[in-house]
Amino acid sequence: MKKKKTIIIQDPRLQRVRNTLREILIQAAINKNEKFRGTIAHCAVCNRANQNMTFNPGLKEWYCTECYKLIQDDYKQRKVLRDKGEDYGDFREEFYKTFV
Numbered sequence: 001m002k003k004k005k006t007i008i009i010q011d012p013r014l015q016r017v018r019n020t021l022r023e024i025l026i027q028a029a030i031n032k033n034e035k036f037r038g039t040i041a042h043c044a045v046c047n048r049a050n051q052n053m054t055f056n057p058g059l060k061e062w063y064c065t066e067c068y069k070l071i072q073d074d075y076k077q078r079k080v081l082r083d084k085g086e087d088y089g090d091f092r093e094e095f096y097k098t099f100v
Contacts, residue, residue, distance in 0.1 A: 004057060007054075019049065019050040025041050038061050042062070043064040044061040044062060045071075046066075059095075078091045
């Protein structure tokens, strides 16, 4: 994928099907000692598997919509602090820009 994409499933029944299929993939990976990092099975930050996901093409990873939004908000706050000349902590702009 070359563009950011968010997958949101509104229907609770379809969410249950999605979550069940993800759990099957996770169990298969555990049983075969394979790692599915970067797949839609898990959020790269919180490792949850039962959420709506957003793909970040710059990092080639999936994030739950909550973590994705938190990272976007953190970027905006750090950018404001940097522009004011205040301490903004460890700011890896290349990383954060992939979420904008």
